Amino acid sequence: xxxxxxxxxxxxxxxxxxxxxxxxxxxxxxxxxxxxxxxxxxxxxxxxxxxxxxxxxxxxxxxxxxxxxxxxxxxxxxxxxxxxxxxxxxxxxx
Numbered sequence: 767x768x769x770x771x772x773x774x775x776x777x778x779x780x781x782x783x784x785x786x787x788x789x790x791x792x793x794x795x796x797x798x799x800x801x802x803x804x805x806x807x808x809x810x811x812x813x814x815x816x817x818x819x820x821x822x823x824x825x826x827x828x829x830x831x832x833x834x835x836x837x838x839x840x841x842x843x844x845x846x847x848x849x850x851x852x853x854x855x856x857x858x859x860x
Contacts, residue, residue, distance in 0.1 A: 801828030
């Protein structure tokens with residue numbers, strides 16, 4: 767987790783709080799794609815079901831079509847400094 771947090775500006779690092787769990791096929795709201803369900807499971811398991819969140823992923827098909835919390839990155843490059851800048855802008859952080 768520290769390695770992932772370290773690539774973000776200092777004032778964003780504490781907002782990176784975890785990674786999604788692997789959940790069993792068919793668990794959670796099966797109307798949602800798998801990764802989206804994993805995020806919701808993590809939120810629920812950490813007492814944060816009502817919290818605002820952003821998922822950084824390279825596969826939009828793993829989330830509901832209308833998932834506004836998804837920040838999509840290019841699968842060939844992963845998270846880049848340009849993405850970090852985009853995330854900062856989206857979160858209102860300099």
